[in-house]
Amino acid sequence: MPNLAFVNGTWSSLEDAKISIEDRGFQFGDGVYEVIRTYGRAIFGLSEHLARLKISADEIEISLPYSPSELESFIRQGCLDSQHKDTSIYIQLTRGVAPRSHAFPKGVQSTLVMTFRETTRIPTALREKGVSVISVPDMRWGRCHVKSLNLLPNVLAREEALRSGAYEAILVRDGIVTEGAGSNLFAVSGKKIMTTPIGASILSGITRKIVFQMGLEEGLDMRECPLVLEDLYRADELFITGTTVEVLPVVELDGKKIASGRPGKMTSLLQEAFQKYVQGKRTCKDSRVVKD
Numbered sequence: 001m002p003n004l005a006f007v008n009g010t011w012s013s014l015e016d017a018k019i020s021i022e023d024r025g026f027q028f029g030d031g032v033y034e035v036i037r038t039y040g041r042a043i044f045g046l047s048e049h050l051a052r053l054k055i056s057a058d059e060i061e062i063s064l065p066y067s068p069s070e071l072e073s074f075i076r077q078g079c080l081d082s083q084h085k086d087t088s089i090y091i092q093l094t095r096g097v098a099p100r101s102h103a104f105p106k107g108v109q110s111t112l113v114m115t116f117r118e119t120t121r122i123p124t125a126l127r128e129k130g131v132s133v134i135s136v137p138d139m140r141w142g143r144c145h146v147k148s149l150n151l152l153p154n155v156l157a158r159e160e161a162l163r164s165g166a167y168e169a170i171l172v173r174d175g176i177v178t179e180g181a182g183s184n185l186f187a188v189s190g191k192k193i194m195t196t197p198i199g200a201s202i203l204s205g206i207t208r209k210i211v212f213q214m215g216l217e218e219g220l221d222m223r224e225c226p227l228v229l230e231d232l233y234r235a236d237e238l239f240i241t242g243t244t245v246e247v248l249p250v251v252e253l254d255g256k257k258i259a260s261g262r263p264g265k266m267t268s269l270l271q272e273a274f275q276k277y278v279q280g281k282r283t284c285k286d287s288r289v290v291k292d
């Protein structure tokens with residue numbers, strides 16, 4: 001089964017795809033991206049991902065070379081042609097190719113690259129047993145709602161986590177927990193299920209939004225409120241959300257067990273609701289798994 005690439009309208013195998021070394025994405029990280037996945041033929045949160053791509057692009061003044069419906073049909077074509085059971089779709093939009101100079105180049109066409117690779121779900125053992133995380137200082141810029149290509153702080157934080165035997169790094173800025181290096185975080189205390197409010201300090205995760213909405217629909221006490229590290233150490237349950245991790249229990253933070261050190265009831269309930277949603281067995285207001 002081929003892994004496919006799309007570069008400004010041209011399809012090829014992933015290996016044959018080329019972009020210029022003068023692309024500003026390569027030289028400055030001057031661009032934005034999205035990662036979308038499919039479950040079989042269902043594309044998870046497609047309209048939400050395309051809307052977020054547009055928001056990110058607008059924020060840094062890059063124009064999208066295609067309308068959302070054109071992009072959607074390219075994405076569908078890529079998924080069909082790559083013939084994977086489950087596909088990870090990467091979309092990268094940059095300010096285009098120009099001689100290296102910091103200021104925006106004039107009259108340059110943006111670059112839109114997409115790749116379609118086979119993906120698999122996160123191992124069942126991790127989903128059932130949970131993972132450990134560490135906290136690290138959030139060294140990112142002040143506009144984390146933009147899904148920017150500049151991921152160096154996230155890369156270093158994740159590497160630090162892996163080197164210490166943890167799965168994810170939880171970022172803390174000025175004492176406030178923001179999110180994971182590549183995920184959003186929820187903490188459960190009693191009946192309250194809390195997550196950092198949307199704003200410039202976090203990426204507004206599509207999975208976060210769907211999980212939050214499903215929680216409300218289940219009658220759970222879902223709240224957006226600032227959290228400090230102490231809240232996490234004292235929490236009854238923690239979990240992270242994201243396109244790749246789905247709903248993943250966190251059972252240890254900085255070497256300390258969270259409650260009993262086992263995934264909790266609320267996490268399991270939301271994990272189950274999420275599974276039903278991606279299998280098309282339940283709906284969620286305002287969000288849909290888009291099928292062909």
Ligand SMILES: Cc1ncc(COP(=O)(O)O)c(C=O)c1O
Pocket residue numbers: 035179180181182183184203204205206207208241242243244
């Ligand atoms: C920093 C950050 N936060 C949160 C998320 C989760 O977002 P989503 O659920 O849209 O995948 C990601 C995903 O890449 C991320 O990089």
